[in-house]
Amino acid sequence: MNTADSSAAGNAAPKKDPxxxxxxxxxxxxxxxxxxxxxxxxxxxxxxxxxxVIIGSRAAERAQQAAGExxxxxxxxxxxxxxxxxxxxIVAVPWEGHAKTIEALREELTGKLxxxxxxxxxxxxxxAYALVPEEGSAAQxxxxxxxxxxxxxxxxxxxxxxxxxxxxxxxxxxxxxxGEKRADCEIVQALASRIPGMRGVYAGRLRNAHQVESxxxxxxxxxxxxxxxxxxxxxxx
Ligand SMILES: NC(=O)c1ccc[n+]([C@@H]2O[C@H](COP(=O)([O-])OP(=O)(O)OC[C@H]3O[C@@H](n4cnc5c(N)ncnc54)[C@H](OP(=O)(O)O)[C@@H]3O)[C@@H](O)[C@H]2O)c1
Numbered sequence: 278m279n280t281a282d283s284s285a286a287g288n289a290a291p292k293k294d295p296x297x298x299x300x301x302x303x304x305x306x307x308x309x310x311x312x313x314x315x316x317x318x319x320x321x322x323x324x325x326x327x328x329x330v331i332i333g334s335r336a337a338e339r340a341q342q343a344a345g346e347x348x349x350x351x352x353x354x355x356x357x358x359x360x361x362x363x364x365x366x367i368v369a370v371p372w373e374g375h376a377k378t379i380e381a382l383r384e385e386l387t388g389k390l391x392x393x394x395x396x397x398x399x400x401x402x403x404x405a406y407a408l409v410p411e412e413g414s415a416a417q418x419x420x421x422x423x424x425x426x427x428x429x430x431x432x433x434x435x436x437x438x439x440x441x442x443x444x445x446x447x448x449x450x451x452x453x454x455x456g457e458k459r460a461d462c463e464i465v466q467a468l469a470s471r472i473p474g475m476r477g478v479y480a481g482r483l484r485n486a487h488q489v490e491s492x493x494x495x496x497x498x499x500x501x502x503x504x505x506x507x508x509x510x511x512x513x514x
Contacts, residue, residue: 295479298467299460305329306468307363309356309378310370312343315394318440319367319432322448324349326471333359360385365392365468367432368419372397372408375415380422387425392465393486394432396493404498407491414486416455429456430486431465431477433493436506447474450508454479455486478511 306323308316311332324330324347332347333356334340340353360366360382366389370378375395379386395415397408412418416430431454439445452469454477456462466477480489492509499507 298463298470298477301365301464301467301471302327303329304364304464305331305362307331307333307359307366309333309359309366309368309382310374311353311359311367312339313369313371314437314441315432315435316367316369317343317347318435318437319369319394320344320351321347321349322440322472323468324351328468328471331359331362333357357382357385360389363389365390365464367392367394369394371395372415376418376422379419383423383425386423389426390461390464391419391423391426391428392432392468393419393428393430394435396433396490398494398497404501405494407487407494409487413484414490416483416486416490420457420483427456427458427461428483429454429461429465430483430489431455431469433489434496434509436500436508439506439508448472448508449474449510451475451511452477453489453509453511455481455483455489457482478514 306328308320310316311320312334320330320332331352332340332344337355344351344353393416397410397415398405399408410418412421420428431452439448454462454465462479469475469477496507
């Protein structure tokens with residue numbers, strides 16, 4: 278038996294089509310650290326898909342200025358207001374500011390669907406390498422700091438350059454989505470799937486987030502070697 282093949286598990290109940298995802302139109306998406314490359318790119322793509330988007334910053338004016346530059350109805354606010362007004366909150370701050378940022382927003386993030394896209398990486402003269410957070414991964418750190426939130430992890434492998442480029446109309450790549458609750462993961466999968474070319478794919482529980490976050494170190498090596506903006510495509514699904 279192929280141990281990676283769950284079809285051999287023998288579940289008798291008829292299963293829901295795994296590609297049948299919920300309708301997320303109307304949900305407001307917030308992006309903490311949305312003034313940065315990744316946050317701007319995600320905000321641009323999700324707003325283009327028709328969703329209301331609010332980017333957050335440590336300074337409201339910076340967020341408002343960046344929101345004006347992104348256009349497509351994107352609004353800017355400080356991180357706390359961004360979290361308060363959003364249904365889904367993407368965390369797109371550097372690893373160095375991860376714990377401090379989300380810990381300070383525990384109240385605003387209560388009950389919210391949090392999507393962590395942070396890759397804990399170090400850089401030296403040999404290139405990028407994965408850091409190992411005490412909790413196991415950035416996503417597990419978020420889950421530990423936000424016990425009243427619904428923490429998921431996704432969007433780690435996207436190129437901010439491609440996301441932000443208006444000439445790029447499709448981004449053919451998969452987004453690995455991790456979390457403890459299948460329904461929450463499906464919302465995030467649906468979010469990713471609103472971006473033309475992208476598929477949101479369920480990829481396991483948060484205890485397996487470290488590998489997904491770390492893979493970015495490899496993608497950075499690929500990008501340097503081949504002068505590309507490589508992403509991930511999962512085959513046979
Ligand atoms: N860039 C990519 O292609 C990419 C792809 C996938 C995932 N990611 C992940 O997404 C996250 C953001 O990446 P990025 O390239 O957008 O980073 P970035 O531009 O360096 O930072 C994003 C924003 O975070 C805020 N920030 C900076 N330092 C902070 C701190 N110490 N505490 C709290 N907020 C801080 C800043 O906004 P304000 O000053 O306005 O508050 C900044 O504009 C990273 O964790 C990265 O691993 C990036």
